[in-house]
Amino acid sequence: MITSHIIGQSRIGFNRDLKKSLERCFEFNECFEKNKNYLNELKKKVLYNNWNLKINNNINYINIGDFSFYDHILDNIFNVNCTPKRFKIKNNENFFKNYFILAKGDTNNQPLEMKKWFNTNYHYLVPEYDLDTKFSLNLSILKNDIYFAKIFKKKIKFIIIGPLTFLKLGKIKDNKLKNRLLLLPELLLSYFSLINELNNNVDLIQIDEPILILNLSEIWLKCFKNTYNILCSYFTNIMMATYFEQINAAYLKYLEGINFFSIHLDLINYKKINNFIKNKNIKYNHISLGIIDGKNIWKNNLEKSFYIINDIKKSMMISTSCSLMHVPLDLNSEKFKNKKNKIIKNWISFGNQKLEEIKNLSEIYKLNLYNNKKKYMNKNFIKNIFFVMNKKKSKLVFVKNIQNKIKKININDFKYRINYNLRRNIQKKYFKLNTFTTTTIGSFPQTPKIRKIRIDYKNSAISKNNYENLIKKEIYFIIKKQLDYKLDILVHGEPERGDMVEYFAQSIEGFLTTNNGWVQSYGSRYVKPPVIYGDIHIKNYLTLNWAKYSQSLTQKPLKGMLTGPLTMIKWSFRRIDQPNYITTIQMSLVLKKEIKKLEKIGIKIIQIDEPAIREFLPIKNDKYKHYFNWAIKTFILILSGIKNNTQIHTHICYSEFNNIINFIKDLNVDVVSIETSRSNMSITTTLNDYANDIGLGVYDIHTKRKMEINYAIYLIKIIINNIDIKKIWINPDCGLKTRKWLEISKSLKNIVYCSKIFKNLKLSF
Template sequence: MKTYAYGFPRLGKQREFKKLIEGYWNGKVTEEELRQGIRNLDETRKSTYTRHVSSYPQGEMTLYDHMLDTALLYGVYRAETLEDYFRLCRGKEALEMTKWFNTNYHYLVPDFEGKKPEFSIQTPVWDRHEGIEENAYLIAPFTFLKLSKGLKREYFGDALKELTALTISYIREKGFKSVHLDDPALVMELTDEEWNWVKEAYAQFSDLNMPVNLFTYYDSVDRLSLLFELPFAGIGVDLVHDRGENLKQLGSIRTNKVLFAGVVDGRNVWRNNVLKTAELVKKLSEKFNVVVTNAAPLFHLPVSLEGATLPSELLEKVAFAEEKLKEINLIAKAVSGDESEGREWISGIDLSFGLNEKVKERVGALSSEDFERKVPYQERKKLQQEVLRLPLFPTTTIGSFPQTEEVRRVRLLYRKGNLDADSYEIFIKGEIAKAIEIQEELGLDVFVHGEFERTDMVEFFAEKLEGIATTGNGWVISYGTRCYRPPIIYGDVERKEPMTVKEIAFAQSLTDKPVKGMLTGPVTIIAWSFVREDIPTKEVAYQIALAIKDEIKDYEDAGIKIVQIDEPAIREKAPIKKRYWNEYFDWAIKSFRLCCSSAKPETQIHTHMCYSEFGEIMDYIVEMDFDVISIEASRSKGDIIEAFEKVNFDRQIGLGVWDIHSPYVPSVEEMREIVERALKVIPKENFWINPDCGLKTRRWEEVIPALKNLVNLAKELRNE
């Protein structure tokens, strides 16, 4: 039984990828050291593959992002030097970044700016294919174009044909002997026209006399049989995230091509029941020429369990990327009749682990009333205004303030046990007090405490909640060199005690202005964690929502009048195929409503969203029944405003007037432009003035002048 794997994390066990590249940016690593270091990392990755599977793609390594590399290979952008390359990644000239399908990885988006595309093969500054013959890794033309922007429909078909022809000549020129084509966009809901374009363009691969394998993942392919008719040697399908759809279609497919059966999850950490999977593979083998592989690239997982700080009961239930390779191997062994290692591997899987009857009962007892606020919005609005007495164009920020070197250093000291809890608390209180003072001086209307105690908006809550474990060093790349550690939701989730009330109440004690209680919503906690799969996600969401609901009650008792529940991941978590959207948004919206349902009518509930285009989901967003939404807008320009107009939006809204992703300090006039466009659509009584997102990655030197401008803008607007 042959085995295959792809998409193994490039990060390295010690996050070498991050350290090398950031070292280069800071001038501590030379170009030669960078190149050599990255090559070494790639070698390590290859030897990891080699230890477990028979074959894998070559040339997967990048210096930042695959989509960018592909754009450079095809001459969409030029980069003569590494400096040019990284200028496309970060800073003023950087390409836009967006979520890669429904994952938390962000890619750089090539932009055709509405022009007719012209392609030519260029040797990139990082030549991933240098010296490679076998199984060269390429992003397929369709996925590349489909995920780009600014490519007019009228050009798409021809562009795909041309790019495919160019890819074929590149493959020939390089003398590759076989090719791995990554084509996940084929799992999207495509039109007949798009399928025809794919068919016509990819027919050209019949000119090549070598095996080309085409890989799809993240969902089912709506026309799987069509892929098997194309001139490829093998087709990779996802049999984990396909809701059974791929398997169903395979039932009526006759082929002598290789079926790369994606049976090991690349997106979640739970151990594969390798013996059961082996049964499936055996069945498929009766009909197909099967190779066992992963479903979805493995870079969504931490590199290896080695050194992970997980509770021991959990250690024997999970697998990170390296262990997933092992699972592929164990499945193949079991198919060939050797089940012993596989049996041992799954012996620790135990579904009674982490269960909590009390929480289950509480979720079970929920009725429709638990998802409703008792007083309708227009009445709430009046009650809230009586309490808050906010001016026209109220100003606020999104939650976090700069996480300075010192804040991070002291927090780390405390986390490592080198600073006692009392001294740490005094330090955090000091930071909060400074932040309150600064906000007083700036003259903002609604304050935040600054989130200095939080490493990360999800991990912080994961540490406080029962049923969620944090991984210590389970790092995953979210974009470029930026990493995060997704927690593991391993059981029923319960709040044992207040999680954030102490800091918020302390902040409120220092000022007469309202301080927002700051919470991360259920969908975002779920989206940025690994979630147990035998408990329905919907139930997990309601469990987290109940914890938040209790926290809000404690806020109210502590005199907090405004609460913000951040849901930046609500769009990203939506399924790739729109036909599943209703089902998803139903629980996503209800979980938000459950958080707020017992809040007093005079408690003003805010939500915050960012990182995505929200136009498409506006109909769902309005169902969340918040009082105020702050939303990223300075990068998506006017589109979002139109979307609000279409749904007759009647809530209050703060469109971000400052793109906090760059150190640039916008002037009053620049911020005003965004507001003026929006005021054509949104009544001024409903308009808040705030930045796009939290300020934790900014420096105080940028934050203070920018917020000064922001407050001045509000003052000017009030006088007009």
């Protein structure tokens, strides 16, 4: 027997409807309660389209629970009524108002922290727990979704994040709570009540427990076994889902004896599926096979997939490896004009096409079953084989001279620069820098005017010369503003760049950029990851003209801004036909060439942004050392040979760094800037022995809250208490492109003012 389902679908809408609606409300500070009917109708529209796509592709279940107005972890906070007490939410009457205060904050409340969702570029909002945290049931939204779903008269699958994962991914905000598992019994009661209330109206309960792919202590594993022994003894329709990696082999004994209806495995990352299937002590009616890649965009090799599932003598459910929220919606919206891009398009599969792949794979399996397992090939199967083979043989993928360059790289290309203390002395004298140096991370507000200039140029409504003159005027304005703020180190503001990855990808061979390949990064923030289809190389320089013009406008040092090799690769849809480190080295060689030229034209401070350094990290920590071994080398490759008075910065954000700070030290950059504002500077306690300079992000730019002087002083005092003042730089926690000039002007002036207060104190510890 074979059935099909989807782990989850995109919630952004075909035309980014959700983003546009939310940002209109954010923009004009409209009351969400007044717009709740409109927002709920929009939700119905997205669900209606998603469910119809499943029905049209013969997917057996439609989903509820995978839609979210902002974030699925935030949704669960409201499902089980555990909003942090600092928000002082006493009732659920004003749902949208309360919901978005947690997400974005307000004048009285800092929003919830954000962290990366495992090894993806999606950010989730972090639950907060203390000894007084209580859980109770809130079914109002879910019941409405079920009522709407019943109209379709199809099997319904309800999706919820698992109780163990929900606890594990949260943050303890109270020293009195020594172990968050103390909260599990009450949380489990809420889950039990929730499932009990919904069970008569749904056919399948999908409970996501991706933490099973992490390294867990025995107490967590025992709690997992006890939790699901209880749930599965009462409810016979529970599917436990994991994704992004395989379950640790040592954990399988904790699955034994539990009566699951189904267990979902991510086959894209599962190397030893037979070890799982052959374990007769793991009980389930169906094995759910995530054989269609939910994180990448390459066509599934249907022939290979057919042989994999044909060897599994179990009752099966065919599915995606993970939610389709990590890939764009529909390839049919891409209208490529040139021949090369049309060829590449045939190798690609977006979300809607992945539903078709599930349909085709299910049909092929069923037809072969009915035809005595003779290989049955329909038209779609034959086309798939052709395109998969075409990609393997294409000269667009492998470029001989680039491959030869990689082969010639040797140990001499990975030389460290001289000792950092010597470099620091050289640079302090060269740039005449003092303590508490102020700067920004790179981008400044992307105004409607700037966006229109770029769109007009893209649509050939203005000439190249006209475009460049208009952008130069914007850069002039940005430089003047920074001089008014009295910042120490300036940036050109990046008005020519829409996105820190896509901008560079548009000029580099081996990358394909899309028009509508949007995926959610967090909330209403969407990105268009480029597609890396072949070897990376470049004919022209990337940033020289803008950097040269910008530096000509000021005597102050100006940073050249580049996106690092790890981030360029991680935030793109990557090749699967060669190791990541080879692709990353190719990118490093492009950036090395660029930095050499920036040095020659007088740009002596260069920031290489690497916000993805942690999310590229393998999920299993026993693989950390191998990853950092090659990741750090790709960074060192860029810097080998540059001058000692060239100051190298890097920026990393929205990740936990406590357990990898020693690896970050090995990057040996002159200044590393880190997001710290939302976590109340908690990371500073682990940075006291970090030798190089550190830029601390004191201004949270992901909210409209302004940086007040008193709060800036409070944060800087925390920094000084933990870090040597000689190493401290002060900056916002990220780029400013999503903010408005009115919002940032006061904040940046206050940061500079507070930094000068401490600088003039001439503190000595």
